[in-house]
Structure formats: C-alpha cells, structure tokens
Amino acid sequence: MLAAVYLARFCRQVILFDHGKSRARWIPRTRNAPSYPDGLSGEDLLARLTEQLGRYQVRRSVAPVTSLQCRRGGFTLNGELEARRVLIATGVEDSMPEDLEYLWPLVKRGQVRLCPVCDAFELCGKRIGVLARGEQALREARFLLNFTTELWVLAHGEGYCDAAVKQALGKDRVDILEGAVRRVIPTAEGGLGVFFADEDVLKLDALYVGFGVCVRSELAAALGACCDGAGYLEVDRKQQTTVPGLYAAGDVVQSLSQISVAFGQAAIAASAINLSLNEDRWPGYL
Numbered sequence: 001m002l003a004a005v006y007l008a009r010f011c012r013q014v015i016l017f018d019h020g021k022s023r024a025r026w027i028p029r030t031r032n033a034p035s036y037p038d039g040l041s042g043e044d045l046l047a048r049l050t051e052q053l054g055r056y057q058v059r060r061s062v063a064p065v066t067s068l069q070c071r072r073g074g075f076t077l078n079g080e081l082e083a084r085r086v087l088i089a090t091g092v093e094d095s096m097p098e099d100l101e102y103l104w105p106l107v108k109r110g111q112v113r114l115c116p117v118c119d120a121f122e123l124c125g126k127r128i129g130v131l132a133r134g135e136q137a138l139r140e141a142r143f144l145l146n147f148t149t150e151l152w153v154l155a156h157g158e159g160y161c162d163a164a165v166k167q168a169l170g171k172d173r174v175d176i177l178e179g180a181v182r183r184v185i186p187t188a189e190g191g192l193g194v195f196f197a198d199e200d201v202l203k204l205d206a207l208y209v210g211f212g213v214c215v216r217s218e219l220a221a222a223l224g225a226c227c228d229g230a231g232y233l234e235v236d237r238k239q240q241t242t243v244p245g246l247y248a249a250g251d252v253v254q255s256l257s258q259i260s261v262a263f264g265q266a267a268i269a270a271s272a273i274n275l276s277l278n279e280d281r282w283p284g285y286l
Contacts, residue, residue, distance in 0.1 A: 001049040002263055003087050003249060006270035008056035012277065015059040015081070022046060023091050023251065024259070028110030030118055033259050045259070068219045074245065084245065084280070085273045088233065089266065090216035091251040097211060100131075100156075103184060111192050112184070112207050116140065117258065120147045123206055128152070129194060131181065132210035133160050140210050141174050149173075152202060154194065156181045177202060217252050228254055239269035247273060 004016045027042030040048075053060075069076045074084040094114055096103060106112035113119060120143070127150045130140045137153050137160070144151055153169055155161045155178040161169070169176055179196045184207065187193050194202040215231035225241040225248075226234045232254035239247045249265035251257050279285045 001046075001053050003089065003266035003270040004058050005049075005053055005056060006267055007273065008053075008058050010270070010274040012274060015061060015083075016053070017061050017063065017065050017077075019064055020062060023094070026094075026104075026107050026114070027118070028108060030259060031122075032118055065219060068223060070223060070243070084277060086246050087239075087266075087269050087273065088217070088220050088241070088246065088248040088252055089250045089262075090219070092213035092215050092257075094213050095211040096209065097156075100181070100209070103207075103209060106184065106186070106192070106207075107209075109186070110206075111186060111190075112209055114209060115257070116143050116147075116208055117256070120144055123147055126150065126205035127191070127203065129154055129192075129202065129204045129207040130210070131156055131207060134162060134165055136210050136212065137161060138165050138168055140208055141169060142172065144208065145172065145174070151175070152177055152204075154181055154202075154207075155179070213251075215252060217248075220246060220248065220252075230254070237268075238272035239265055240272065245276070 001016065004014050007014045024042035024046055029039040029041050031039035033040060033045065065077050067078055068086065071082065074082055075086045076082055103112045107114060124147050126148055128144055128148055129152045130137055130144065131154045132140050141151060141153055151174050153161065153174055153176045155176055161176060166176055179198060181194060182197055183195045185193050187203065192204045192207055194204060194207065217227055217231050217233050220233055220241055221227055223243050223246065225243045225246060228234060233241050233248040233252055235241055235248050235253055239249050241248050247269040249269045250262040253265065255261055275286060
C-alpha cells in the first residue's frame with residue numbers, strides 16, 4: 001500500500017490488487033515499527049495504511065491476479081488490464097503442519113509466535129518453547145538463548161530433530177522434549193499448557209513455531225524472473241527483478257522480514273518506477 005501512496009503522489013495512475021490476506025494481519029503487536037513506542041497491531045497498521053491510501057486516487061481491486069504476461073513493452077494482468085510497470089508485493093505465507101492448524105488463533109493472541117526478531121524482547125527471562133524441525137529448531141533456539149535460559153525444543157514426532165541437532169542443543173544446554181504434541185491450550189495465568197501424547201504437560205509463557213514459509217513468487221517466476229533456491233525474487237538496487245519493468249518489495253524478496261524494511265523497499269521501488277516512466281517519455285532523462 002505504501003508503494004501505491006508514493007506512486008499516487010507522483011501523479012501516476014495506480015491500481016492496487018489486495019486480496020486482504022496480508023501476513024501483517026497476524027501481528028498481535030509490533031514494537032519495531034518506527035514512531036510507535038507502545039507498538040501497534042497488524043490490523044491497526046493495515047487500517048492506517050488503508051486510511052492513508054484513501055486520500056489519493058488509487059483504484060483498488062480485491063480480485064486475485066491469476067495471470068501476468070509481458071505485452072508490448074508492458075504487462076497484461078488477468079488477460080485484460082494493461083500496465084506499463086508492475087510491482088510484486090505478494091509476500092510469503094507461514095507454514096503450519098495440518099495437525100497444528102488449531103494454533104492460528106493463538107498466533108493472533110500473541111501466545112504462539114512466529115518471529116523472534118519481532119517480539120522476543122518482550123519474553124526476556126520467560127519460559128519459551130520452540131516447535132520447529134531440524135536446523136531451524138537449532139537456529140531458533142540459539143537466537144532465543146540471548147533472551148532466556150528457560151528454553152525447550154519440542155520434537156514433535158519422528159524426524160524433527162536428528163542426532164546432530166540433538167547433540168548441538170545438548171551442548172547449548174537446551175532441553176529437548178520428544179513425543180507428539182497433542183494440544184496447546186491457554187492457561188488462566190496467560191501462558192500456555194502444552195500436552196504430549198503421554199499426557200505430560202509443559203507450562204510456557206510463549207511458544208515459537210518455525211516451519212518455514214511459502215514464497216508467493218509464482219506469477220513473477222512464470223515470466224522468467226530469477227528466484228533463489230527458496231523462491232525469493234532476486235532484485236537489483238532499484239528493486240527491479242530480472243524481468244524489465246517488473247519490480248518487487250517486501251517479504252517476497254530475500255531480506256530481513258520487517259515492516260521497516262518493506263517500507264523502505266516500497267519507497268525505492270515506487271521512486272524507481274516513476275523515474276523509469278520519465279525515461280520512457282524523455283529518453284536520456286536518467
């Protein structure tokens with residue numbers, strides 16, 4: 001949305017396709033956003049951006065973009081809408097095993113968490129669990145050891161932690177609890193109770209879940225835009241992909257997944273798009 005604000009302020013005709021499923025909607029409260037010392041929720045952030053965008057003449061569509069093609073020096077979206085430039089800000093989708101889908105409401109409440117960069121500070125000295133696989137479990141645990149020593153890795157089923165990971169966690173004095181997690185429920189004290197198959201229960205202040213993400217780069221990749229091994233779009237210093245005229249910003253680009261980073265990339269991309277359109281009109285402008 002911020003890129004659309006920039007482009008509207010450059011007096012460009014803009015249409016924003018927004019499916020309403022931004023990753024930001026899961027944020028219970030972020031305190032890393034500049035100028036909000038008490039933090040704000042993801043829903044509040046999106047509402048503020050929507051209000052800001054509403055002050056400019058930007059067309060909005062909730063229809064999904066199902067096709068993107070290169071046509072006559074520009075692009076065609078959904079087989080009919082023509083655009084001279086396209087900015088991809090489709091982000092990523094957090095993965096959650098099917099047997100743990102019931103955790104999503106707890107993500108919204110801030111009891112199950114997805115991003116220690118965003119909110120581990122609020123859990124300094126607290127009891128934290130990590131539910132992830134293999135090397136990801138090791139990386140998350142080591143990151144969180146900067147904030148607390150009361151840390152458990154939950155090996156939810158076979159293959160979650162191999163011998164090498166277990167050995168490394170042991171050296172770091174991180175406890176590993178093996179056995180399938182049957183359910184996770186809020187406690188009266190505001191924490192979580194994690195129940196295992198043998199009915200043992202572990203009480204935590206918060207649980208971090210890390211099963212990776214699905215990168216929504218398929219539209220750009222179908223045009224031949226280069227992606228890294230994980231599917232993140234490769235861009236230059238102006239946020240342009242390897243397809244001329246196609247730009248990308250936010251989590252769909254390999255970078256630190258933070259609001260402030262996405263805002264910066266949006267500003268760079270929008271400004272570069274504006275200048276490139278000037279170059280089309282006045283060759284040699286750049």
